[in-house]
Amino acid sequence: MIAEQLMVQSAIGNWTRTIQRVSSTFKVLPEAKFYETVAPGRNRLIYLLGHLTASNDGMLPLLGFGPRLYPAFEETFLHRPDRSVDPLPSPAELLRCWVEVTNRLQDHFTSLTPSEWVQRHQAMTDEDYVKDPGRNRFAVLLNRTSHASFHLGQIILATK
Amino acid sequence: MIAEQLMVQSAIGNWTRTIQRVSSTFKVLPEAKFYETVAPGRNRLIYLLGHLTASNDGMLPLLGFGPRLYPAFEETFLHRPDRSVDPLPSPAELLRCWVEVTNRLQDHFTSLTPSEWVQRHQAMTDEDYVKDPGRNRFAVLLNRTSHASFHLGQIILATK
Secondary structure: OOHHHHHHHHHHHHHHHHHHHHHHHHHOOOHHHHHOEOOOOOOEHHHHHHHHHHHHHHHHHHOOOOOOOOOHHHHHHHHOOOOOOOOOOOHHHHHHHHHHHHHHHHHHHOOOOHHHHOOEOOOOOHHHHHHOOOOEHHHHHHHHHHHHHHHHHHHHHHHO | OOHHHHHHHHHHHHHHHHHHHHHHHHHOOOHHHHHOEOOOOOOEHHHHHHHHHHHHHHHHHHOOOOOOOOOHHHHHHHHOOOOOOOOOOOHHHHHHHHHHHHHHHHHHHOOOOHHHHOOEOOOOOHHHHHHOOOOEHHHHHHHHHHHHHHHHHHHHHHHO
16 A cells, blocks of 8 residues: 555544544443533533534535534534533434534545545635645644544543 | 655644644643642643653654663553652653653654655564554554643643
């Protein structure tokens, strides 16, 4: 296998492992636990699940895969802090959205060629891309994997 | 620039941003804060800095760059839990080790070619690599970036 294919495989694998750890953590979580914070005064688990769902959902338009599935989540879980929107979706509903968004992304990820991975993402103009070709789909994937790991580290504190 | 070069650039960039966030967080931290936990009953900040230093240090032999700079850290910060080794290195000493290890890695990272990145890491035999070429230097870099992000998410809880 050539280098660029191995790199794509590694990056998708790293993303998938991270997402699966989030999924498996929340899937066995009793409903009441969703409303606990990761540390005193910090975000609640339900907010972090919504935040990661909204962040992943935003990858669909950013990577050119289509519109967000849950556009209202952008305001609730990205623009506003925890405890400022009431009521939130239920844990069961949020988990269904999480699974749907991550499955949708996974389908797109596995269909891209290596050269499609390094094409510019949709928030950039062609001119910007010429100046900075590092801002491409692949970079977005790595960056969002780190973002998910960052919050997974917090989630684990409240659930293990 | 061709795909594999862009991918290496993105992966090193993502690593570097994560490491720099850890560095800048600890560099301005008052010494007493190093002994606080990230959440009640969880690891202390000083242990997590040691843990990430030991993890990064282990990338030197794993990626074929030479022996660990601080082999004793493996026992203290990887094999044993927090509060089981006394005394720990001081915050200032640990920060010096952290900077030295990360600088050493950075020098090696920027000198590898894309095909060297996808070569097997040193914990595998050639036979294993033929069976599973996904276990290569590049995969290690992505995985360790996620590991650092995971703990950075925890560190931020105690420092912001």
